[in-house]
Amino acid sequence: MKGIGHWRGNRLTAAASLLLGAMIGLLSVSAFRGMWEPDPVFPSPWLTRKAMLADYHPALKNTPGDTEVFVFEGGEPGGSLLVTGGVHANEAAGFMAALLLVENLKVEKGKVVVIPRANASAFTHSEPQEGSPQRYGIEVPGGVRSFRLGARLTNPVHQWPDPSLFRTPAGQIVAGAEARNLNRCFPGRPRGSLTEQVAWGILEVIRQEGIGLGIDLHESSPEYPVINAIVFHEKAAEMAAVAQMDLQFEGLDFRLEASPRNLRGLSHREWGDHGGIRALLLETPNPVQGRLKGRPTPELVVTGRDPFYLKAAGLGRLFIPYDTAGAPLSWRVARHLAAVEAILASLEEVEPDLAVAWSGLPEWRAVVEQGVGAFLRPGTGGGPRTDGGGGVAGQAGGGARRPPQPGRP
Amino acid sequence: MSEPLVFFTMALAFVGAAAVGRLPIGISLMAAAVVGGLAGGEGVPVRHLVEGGFGYFDLLLIILSAILFMKVLQAAGVLDSLAAGILRAFHRRKTLLLLASMALVMFPGAITGSSTVAVLTAGPLVAPVLMRLGLGTLKTGALVAMAAVLGMAAPPINILVMIMGGGVDMPYVGVTVPLLLLVVPPALAIPLWLGHRELGAVDSEHLDDILPKSWFGEYGWRLFLPLLLVLGLMASQRFLVRFMPDPGLPVIFLLGSLLGWRSGRSFDFLEVTRQAVKDAMPILAILVGVGMFIQILTLTGGRGWIVVSLLGMPKALLYFAMALGLVAFGGVSSFGSASILGVPFVLALMEKNAILTSTALSLVASLGDLMPPTALAGIFAAQVVGEPSYLKVLRYCLVPAGMVLVWGLVVLLSAETLERILL
Numbered sequence A: 001m002k003g004i005g006h007w008r009g010n011r012l013t014a015a016a017s018l019l020l021g022a023m024i025g026l027l028s029v030s031a032f033r034g035m036w037e038p039d040p041v042f043p044s045p046w047l048t049r050k051a052m053l054a055d056y057h058p059a060l061k062n063t064p065g066d067t068e069v070f071v072f073e074g075g076e077p078g079g080s081l082l083v084t085g086g087v088h089a090n091e092a093a094g095f096m097a098a099l100l101l102v103e104n105l106k107v108e109k110g111k112v113v114v115i116p117r118a119n120a121s122a123f124t125h126s127e128p129q130e131g132s133p134q135r136y137g138i139e140v141p142g143g144v145r146s147f148r149l150g151a152r153l154t155n156p157v158h159q160w161p162d163p164s165l166f167r168t169p170a171g172q173i174v175a176g177a178e179a180r181n182l183n184r185c186f187p188g189r190p191r192g193s194l195t196e197q198v199a200w201g202i203l204e205v206i207r208q209e210g211i212g213l214g215i216d217l218h219e220s221s222p223e224y225p226v227i228n229a230i231v232f233h234e235k236a237a238e239m240a241a242v243a244q245m246d247l248q249f250e251g252l253d254f255r256l257e258a259s260p261r262n263l264r265g266l267s268h269r270e271w272g273d274h275g276g277i278r279a280l281l282l283e284t285p286n287p288v289q290g291r292l293k294g295r296p297t298p299e300l301v302v303t304g305r306d307p308f309y310l311k312a313a314g315l316g317r318l319f320i321p322y323d324t325a326g327a328p329l330s331w332r333v334a335r336h337l338a339a340v341e342a343i344l345a346s347l348e349e350v351e352p353d354l355a356v357a358w359s360g361l362p363e364w365r366a367v368v369e370q371g372v373g374a375f376l377r378p379g380t381g382g383g384p385r386t387d388g389g390g391g392v393a394g395q396a397g398g399g400a401r402r403p404p405q406p407g408r409p
Numbered sequence B: 001m002s003e004p005l006v007f008f009t010m011a012l013a014f015v016g017a018a019a020v021g022r023l024p025i026g027i028s029l030m031a032a033a034v035v036g037g038l039a040g041g042e043g044v045p046v047r048h049l050v051e052g053g054f055g056y057f058d059l060l061l062i063i064l065s066a067i068l069f070m071k072v073l074q075a076a077g078v079l080d081s082l083a084a085g086i087l088r089a090f091h092r093r094k095t096l097l098l099l100a101s102m103a104l105v106m107f108p109g110a111i112t113g114s115s116t117v118a119v120l121t122a123g124p125l126v127a128p129v130l131m132r133l134g135l136g137t138l139k140t141g142a143l144v145a146m147a148a149v150l151g152m153a154a155p156p157i158n159i160l161v162m163i164m165g166g167g168v169d170m171p172y173v174g175v176t177v178p179l180l181l182l183v184v185p186p187a188l189a190i191p192l193w194l195g196h197r198e199l200g201a202v203d204s205e206h207l208d209d210i211l212p213k214s215w216f217g218e219y220g221w222r223l224f225l226p227l228l229l230v231l232g233l234m235a236s237q238r239f240l241v242r243f244m245p246d247p248g249l250p251v252i253f254l255l256g257s258l259l260g261w262r263s264g265r266s267f268d269f270l271e272v273t274r275q276a277v278k279d280a281m282p283i284l285a286i287l288v289g290v291g292m293f294i295q296i297l298t299l300t301g302g303r304g305w306i307v308v309s310l311l312g313m314p315k316a317l318l319y320f321a322m323a324l325g326l327v328a329f330g331g332v333s334s335f336g337s338a339s340i341l342g343v344p345f346v347l348a349l350m351e352k353n354a355i356l357t358s359t360a361l362s363l364v365a366s367l368g369d370l371m372p373p374t375a376l377a378g379i380f381a382a383q384v385v386g387e388p389s390y391l392k393v394l395r396y397c398l399v400p401a402g403m404v405l406v407w408g409l410v411v412l413l414s415a416e417t418l419e420r421i422l423l
């Protein structure tokens, strides 16, 4: 066989290669751009105000790091709670549980601030070599709502290049790519990289809204030991222990993990050290982000049912019980919901003056039984977007169509 | 098709394209990725191919700029002058010369965590010296490749440990002593094993016959400025990370290249750049192909199948599976191997100290840079010594690599004892 040597490297092959490259570019560009537009959020009618992170840290204005901040205030004075989802955009239950709060919450006492897409940039791309689906669908009353599955890190199109080594704002040296990991960038830098500015913005929310308790919603892969867990800053140790016992009583097993003092830049460490608040981080198990997963389909995001994780469970390699039922998204969201409520209950026990009380949310068992979609607004058919600040009350559930917000990815 | 079947189809397509069709390795990997998409029922998943292909984008820029830098150093006469200087200093003490060569190649690897950078920056300085003193081309290539691999594993920067640590939330702290324990013994043994017999000592009379032309007389210390600039900036990335912004390796190499243009013999910069791009292209294509290959392997479930199959080995075989899997997967990418296999392995050995297991596994995984088809350390070492077939160089790496592998496993197996002594 002669091989291809005879047609290597002439003008024709060069032109053909360029043409092929351009074609591939054209073919794929719409797929990548399809993740730039944020999925609509339909806040509950009891939303007090919708702000943007740039309202707390103006440098974020018109950047891909800017993101919605939903504030719910109750009639009675009380404490104030911050809930973040989407610090890691590939951890669907974190975002979805925060969304469930935004679309249902009615705060009776105190204040609740929810940031469902804490790292908005991370929602605009997928991690190379993970083969992740770009979207997954959730059945809601009257249709299916589609959501982006993002990546763990900030989009390199928005923050590039990575340094060789990254010194976190908290002073630890880690691998360079972690410069785009929001959960290594706390407490942030006001004039730092995009990710550090987002982290700074969240610390500004904590300071300006007078937050006393912060809960960061995550997921981890089933082969990872910190899972089904409540990770707590030492200021929240007592609360975490009380909450864990209550959850046990409900039939939900959670591990308690103290936030390691030498692991810097994480929300549960720096919100506590720099924000001065009680900080906790919750983990649920998510097969689609793990290294043992089979085909990473949109269904796997929702059902959490994977043949290789089943096999690994049989081999005793997982840190959670895992069977043919899988780890459905609704069950994972329900765990987050139950844990947040248990933490609020324990706050009331420990510090009654700082208590937060709410209604409007489904019971966690109902989320497991009916699916999380049953408690989301039917958003199909182009409902209202949550752009424009100010009062949004009454906007939920179908209203006037608004133009997409300019300047956002 | 089932996951293993898709994987074997992809492997077959790669071998078919590379061995039978004589397509370049990079193109063969891309073709195998396309075949995998079709076999896995995904059609031609253009988005996944592009996404995967960009997986090593930053590394591509580093390699391209590093090759340019190497070409500039050659063209400016820096390499010849430096080789002459080293020869003059060390020609009577071959043990010292061998160990110094080893350390010289390891150094850039140790501070960047990349075997590629080690081979490309220090390889061209050391290789001509060794070859002039009688060490065969292939053995010289093997020595450079092994030094690069050990440099990659050596402290202060071991990216493989960082990747594994990142996957298990282990901070990159306290790794220096275990890494030294892992790296130093093979770094002493390998150069002596490879070179002690062949390397000849030369007396001063014959020295001038084998010395390359030194341009030191014409240009003086100016010659070494580009090298000092690059090494200085590379060290500052590590040691001044607190105080100065990181210019990034591509910029560092480009600055070094521009300085090299004006610090020695004059040459046509554009022509050298053209040569560098030409030399780099096959390697860049391999990395793009590897990215596509892994993405499709993951997309079709083949990656999960491989990881779970390795984890499913009986306990006695687990260490064997680790050694085999980490090195074999390194043939695709050693960083990928550390992330995809290394992290589950550290987790599987959770009862042991994570610092010791991850550092020992990193030594094993670093050997992946000698594993075809990518074999980055082997390919570049062959290029540095001017050997067209990198497989011939790799043959001489077999025994040294075996030493490294065994040493890594010994440390891994005795982790409990070591933990009591070291940590």
Ligand SMILES: [Zn+2]
Residues within 6 Å of the ligand: A087, A088, A091, A183, A218, A219, A220
């Ligand atoms: Zn997370």
